Amino acid sequence: MRTGYTTGSCAAAAAKAAVCMLLSQEAVHHVSLMTPKGVRLYLDVEDIEAGRDSVSCGVRKDSGDDPDVTDGVLVCARVSRCRGDAISLDGGTGVGRITKNGLEQPVGTAAINKVPRRMIIEAVEEQRKKFGCTDGIAVVISVPDGEELAKKTFNSRLGIKGGISVLGTSGIVEPMSEKALTDTIYLEMKVLKESGHEWCYVVPGNYGSDFLTGTLGYDGGLAVKCSNYIGETIDDAVRIGMKGILLVGHIGKLVKLAAGVMNTHSRQADCRMEVFAAHAALAGAGRDTVQMLMECVTTSEAVDILKGNGLLWPVMQTVMDRIDYHIRQRAGKKLAVGAVVFSMEEGILGSTPSAAKVLDQIRKGIR
Numbered sequence: 414m415r416t417g418y419t420t421g422s423c424a425a426a427a428a429k430a431a432v433c434m435l436l437s438q439e440a441v442h443h444v445s446l447m448t449p450k451g452v453r454l455y456l457d458v459e460d461i462e463a464g465r466d467s468v469s470c471g472v473r474k475d476s477g478d479d480p481d482v483t484d485g486v487l488v489c490a491r492v493s494r495c496r497g498d499a500i501s502l503d504g505g506t507g508v509g510r511i512t513k514n515g516l517e518q519p520v521g522t523a524a525i526n527k528v529p530r531r532m533i534i535e536a537v538e539e540q541r542k543k544f545g546c547t548d549g550i551a552v553v554i555s556v557p558d559g560e561e562l563a564k565k566t567f568n569s570r571l572g573i574k575g576g577i578s579v580l581g582t583s584g585i586v587e588p589m590s591e592k593a594l595t596d597t598i599y600l601e602m603k604v605l606k607e608s609g610h611e612w613c614y615v616v617p618g619n620y621g622s623d624f625l626t627g628t629l630g631y632d633g634g635l636a637v638k639c640s641n642y643i644g645e646t647i648d649d650a651v652r653i654g655m656k657g658i659l660l661v662g663h664i665g666k667l668v669k670l671a672a673g674v675m676n677t678h679s680r681q682a683d684c685r686m687e688v689f690a691a692h693a694a695l696a697g698a699g700r701d702t703v704q705m706l707m708e709c710v711t712t713s714e715a716v717d718i719l720k721g722n723g724l725l726w727p728v729m730q731t732v733m734d735r736i737d738y739h740i741r742q743r744a745g746k747k748l749a750v751g752a753v754v755f756s757m758e759e760g761i762l763g764s765t766p767s768a769a770k771v772l773d774q775i776r777k778g779i780r
Contacts, residue, residue, distance in 0.1 A: 417477030418454055419581025421529025422446060423488035424554045427472045429536035430458045431492040431552075435468040436544040444472070446536065448584025449528060460487060467493035479586050479593075482565045483577060488556055492537070495549040500537050502530060502552045507559020508579060513572025515607030516600065524568070524578040525554060532584065554579060567597050567638075571604050594640060599649045601637045611656040612749075612774040615639050615646055617677065620663045624755055629661075635775060636661075644675025647743045647750065657749035659771040660740065664762055665712040667754045671735035675743060688732065689715045696727040716756055729754070729763040737765035749774075 430444040440461060446454045460471040469491040476484035495501065504510065504523025511518050517526050525533075537550055556562070559576035563569065568578060605613050614636035616622045626633040639646040643660065650658050660667065665685065666677045671692070672684045690706040698706075702722055709715040719725040736752050744750040751768030755761050 415477040417475040417479060417481075417484070417586035418448070418456075419529070419584055419586055420474055420483055420486070420488050420556070420577070420579045421526065421532055421581030422448055422454060422584040423456075423472040423474050424490060424525070424529055424579050425532035425536045425584075426454065426456045427458070427470055427488055427490035428492060428533045428552050428554070429540060430472070431468040431470050431490045432537050432540040432550060433543075434461070434463055434470070435492055435494070435550075436540060436546055438463075438465075441470075446532075446584075449532070450583035450585045452585055454584075460489065467491060476586050481586065481593075482562055486556055486558055486562060486577075488554065488579070490533075491553045491555070493551050495551040497549040498547050500534050500541075500550050500552065502533055502554070504576070504579070505553040505555035507556035507562075507576040508554055509559070509563060509568050509573035509576040511572065512574050513604050513608060515604040516571065516573070523554070524573045524576070526578065526580050526582075528582050528584075529579045532581075567601060570601055570638075571597075591642075595642050595645050595649075598637060598639055598642060598646055599653070602646070602649055602655065603653050605635065605637065606653050606655060610635055610775075610778050611654075612771060612778050613637055613655065613658055614775060615643075615650075615658045615660050617641065617643070617662045617666045620757075621661045621666075624663075624757075625661050628755075628760070631772075631776075635778075641666075641676050641678040641681070643670065643677060643740075644743055647675075647740065647748070650750075651745060651748050655748060657751075657771045657774055659768060659775060660750070660752040662752070662754060663712075664716065664754050664756045667736065667752060668712060668732060670739055670752070671732045673739045675739075685712055686715060688735075689719065689728065692728045692731045692735075693719060693722075693724055695731055696724050698722065698724055713756065713758065716759060716762075720759075725759075725762075733763035733765055737767070740765070 426446040430441045462469040471487040471489040509524035669677045671688045674682045690703045740750045751765045751771040753764045
């Protein structure tokens with residue numbers, strides 16, 4: 414799969430080109446940049462605005478084959494001379510600003526992470542030395558479309574307001590979106606912990622989030638979206654030092670936990686009907702009912718069959734028992750964990766024995 418380069422690389426390359434133009438008073442249309450990974454990039458420079466005292470230009474991001482919402486975004490750097498001999502760095506339009514503790518940068522600063530900051534400063538310093546410049550240089554990174562793009566990211570949940578983050582640890586985008594997502598889940602939970610919330614909800618996606626807030630009336634601000642990575646999210650909660658989490662999810666996702674499947678993506682495992690069939694058999698279902706369950710395509714069909722045969726509640730009881738067993742095994746003794754399973758048609762289908770206790774602790778922690 415094709416690799417790309419990060420917003421951090423774009424920012425550093427744009428800053429390098431802008432300083433070169435400021436100090437040489439000559440246009441620069443291409444710039445090279447050595448990334449922390451050791452890969453040299455050769456990038457086009459766009460949107461040049463050059464003056465005697467300041468220069469602004471941009472470099473457009475290429476995410477390669479990684480499905481990143483920032484693919485194609487223009488990352489700009491405006492540089493100008495300033496008093497003193499230091500290099501200052503800040504974020505402008507479309508670059509988010511940190512509003513919560515627990516992230517890499519302090520509250521109030523621009524959401525430009527540590528490695529991109531270093532890359533930008535080093536690129537500017539390289540040009541100062543090249544031209545023998547001892548003046549101070551002020552650098553402002555902006556992303557014209559950043560505020561709109563941020564609505565498609567987790568930034569607002571992490572406490573980053575007003576735009577996207579300038580990211581990257583290697584300077585190169587590897588097509589590993591799963592790693593990026595699990596890193597975000599970890600950060601989102603860490604922000605809650607740093608905010609004083611040691612108990613929280615975990616929802617796989619929008620169904621769980623909507624049910625949590627709309628139907629149950631709980632605080633969605635204390636929910637972490639885990640997508641399919643339930644096992645990794647439990648591991649993160651233990652590592653961060655959370656005291657307890659409550660999984661709230663649709664039967665179509667969480668029923669897989671009854672078989673010990675902790676990554677609920679269909680490409681990992683799809684044991685939904687096997688779980689229903691096995692537990693229906695335990696509840697006394699005949700061969701024909703078990704066969705019908707095995708032939709279902711959706712969990713809604715399976716729930717209807719169970720309900721029609723008077724088996725829904727006994728099946729959900731044993732399913733919840735197995736879910737409880739597997740999530741407690743994953744969590745260990747340091748983390749309290751519970752689960753609530755629902756369907757859009759039936760509402761709550763079941764909960765584990767510790768769910769009520771965890772829920773009570775979350776609600777006590779709401780500020």
